[in-house]
Amino acid sequence: MQKKIEQWIETWKQRDYENDIPDEAPAKLEDLCKVPSYRMIAKAILKNDISVLGISRPKSEYYNILKRIELKERAMNSNPKLYNDNINVYDAANDRIDFIFKNFERIYLSFSGGKDSGVMLNLVIDYMRKNNIKEKIGIMVLDNEANYEYSLKFMHSILSKNLDILDIYWCCLPITLPCTVSAYATEWQCWGVRDQKRWIRPMPKEPYIVNIHNHKFDFFKEDMNYDEFWDEFGDWYSKGKRTACLIGIRADESLNRFRTIMNRNKTVFKGKQWTTKKRDNDLQVFNCYPIYDWKTQDIWVGNAKMGWDYNELYNIFYMAGLNIAQMRVASPFMSESKSSLNLYRVIDPHVWRTLCARVQGANFIATYGKQLNYHSFKLPEGHTWKSFVKFLLNTLPIEVAENFKMRFVQSILYWGRVGGTMSDKTLSQLKSAGIEYKENGPTPHGGKKKIRIRIQSYPDHTDMLTAHNAEVCSWKRLAIVILKNDHTCKYIGLSPTKSQAIRQREIMEKYKDI
Numbered sequence: 001m002q003k004k005i006e007q008w009i010e011t012w013k014q015r016d017y018e019n020d021i022p023d024e025a026p027a028k029l030e031d032l033c034k035v036p037s038y039r040m041i042a043k044a045i046l047k048n049d050i051s052v053l054g055i056s057r058p059k060s061e062y063y064n065i066l067k068r069i070e071l072k073e074r075a076m077n078s079n080p081k082l083y084n085d086n087i088n089v090y091d092a093a094n095d096r097i098d099f100i101f102k103n104f105e106r107i108y109l110s111f112s113g114g115k116d117s118g119v120m121l122n123l124v125i126d127y128m129r130k131n132n133i134k135e136k137i138g139i140m141v142l143d144n145e146a147n148y149e150y151s152l153k154f155m156h157s158i159l160s161k162n163l164d165i166l167d168i169y170w171c172c173l174p175i176t177l178p179c180t181v182s183a184y185a186t187e188w189q190c191w192g193v194r195d196q197k198r199w200i201r202p203m204p205k206e207p208y209i210v211n212i213h214n215h216k217f218d219f220f221k222e223d224m225n226y227d228e229f230w231d232e233f234g235d236w237y238s239k240g241k242r243t244a245c246l247i248g249i250r251a252d253e254s255l256n257r258f259r260t261i262m263n264r265n266k267t268v269f270k271g272k273q274w275t276t277k278k279r280d281n282d283l284q285v286f287n288c289y290p291i292y293d294w295k296t297q298d299i300w301v302g303n304a305k306m307g308w309d310y311n312e313l314y315n316i317f318y319m320a321g322l323n324i325a326q327m328r329v330a331s332p333f334m335s336e337s338k339s340s341l342n343l344y345r346v347i348d349p350h351v352w353r354t355l356c357a358r359v360q361g362a363n364f365i366a367t368y369g370k371q372l373n374y375h376s377f378k379l380p381e382g383h384t385w386k387s388f389v390k391f392l393l394n395t396l397p398i399e400v401a402e403n404f405k406m407r408f409v410q411s412i413l414y415w416g417r418v419g420g421t422m423s424d425k426t427l428s429q430l431k432s433a434g435i436e437y438k439e440n441g442p443t444p445h446g447g448k449k450k451i452r453i454r455i456q457s458y459p460d461h462t463d464m465l466t467a468h469n470a471e472v473c474s475w476k477r478l479a480i481v482i483l484k485n486d487h488t489c490k491y492i493g494l495s496p497t498k499s500q501a502i503r504q505r506e507i508m509e510k511y512k513d514i
Contacts, residue, residue, distance in 0.1 A: 108138030
């Protein structure tokens with residue numbers, strides 16, 4: 001046993017634990033033998049069972065089978081959520097897909113490998129097989145270099161099984177993506193030719209891979225922004241015909257996604273609120289959201305009842321203790337997924353090593369990101385929060401500081417001219433703290449029952465409030481935005497607009513040679 005344990009330790013050291021394996025790791029991942037630890041060795045010795053370390057034990061094929069059985073049994077005891085009195089969300093989604101195929105000349109689907117786009121792709125494949133549709137639909141995959149091996153395995157598997165009905169564009173192109181883990185860059189470029197030696201993984205070799213050497217996109221230019229590429233691809237794929245882009249977003253996931261669906265000012269197709277015209281031009285290209293009304297539970301009930309293939313990374317997330325609302329598959333450097341960035345370290349340790357070398361700040365955010373909450377920050381001696389914000393801005397590269405300044409001005413102007421709503425208790429506490437505010441009439445939403453409150457001079461902090469600190473902005477929250485590398489300023493309720501993204505790129509272009 002001693003020799004096998006020594007070999008086991010050496011194997012893990014060669015894989016990614018050069019300095020030695022840890023004393024402990026998450027218990028559930030230890031049980032799956034996905035990580036090493038000395039605690040596992042102790043268990044193996046005490047039990048006199050070397051299989052605790054995953055040695056001399058064939059890789060089990062039964063876990064996923066049993067998991068499917070468990071999910072199916074749960075699903076059989078669950079009734080599908082009703083879309084209305086006559087139809088559930090599964091049937092409603094199929095009705096929307098039927099509408100799309102009957103009303104659009106060209107169709108493509110955005111596929112990320114996550115649970116939502118996976119369910120949407122399965123729904124579309126089932127519809128096409130059932131209706132004997134032979135004309136291929138497009139599949140657009142934007143590969144950002146960094147991805148879990150489980151995700152890649154699932155994506156290649158489901159696509160390769162359906163090549164007869166899918167026209168695949170798996171794009172490994174040098175594209176600019178948002179970055180919220182670095183204090184020195186608001187964006188990063190995946191698959192850049194100049195960074196080839198630092199790529200997180202080698203260029204894939206499947207026949208449907210699109211890269212800088214074989215692409216046929218007349219609109220493409222190296223390092224173009226993600227949003228710009230997304231829009232241009234839709235126009236290119238449409239070939240001037242009425243086109244549907246299927247996207248697997250759900251209103252249940254976030255307020256921004258709910259707004260995307262319910263926005264009454266957008267252009268929709270034939271009165272369908274679950275459609276959105278992509279661009280203000282003459283082309284008829286629409287985003288379509290067939291599963292917008294599904295809950296997270298519906299996704300897993302659907303997978304179980306229909307027996308669909310899904311990304312088994314979610315099994316690992318489940319075993320690691322994440323609840324279904326915390327499980328996200330997205331670019332690791334985006335704000336939506338950086339809270340789970342540390343999972344790369346234990347699930348795909350060899351990917352983690354190259355990922356840290358690729359983008360500065362990844363290891364710091366993975367280690368300390370969850371500790372950076374409002375009350376964990378302490379003001380340095382000799383500063384107010386306002387002066388500390390100014391100090392932090394002066395320490396940043398010019399283009400990064402300019403981005404923050406632009407967003408902070410937007411927030412300050414909003415609170416000074418428009419304002420937000422808050423409870424009577426919060427208003428009372430603001431008054432007691434000597435923070436001046438003015439009423440600005442009722443909000444246009446919620447039955448016009450709530451009053452907007454303008455604050456023309458930001459308080460230094462809102463530590464005195466018993467309400468959530470996000471209810472009122474302050475200089476402390478602006479400081480936290482900088483310290484969290486939150487370049488899109490989601491922490492203070494902002495989201496990037498297209499014009500702001502263009503402005504940000506102009507700033508970066510202006511100062512790139514400094």
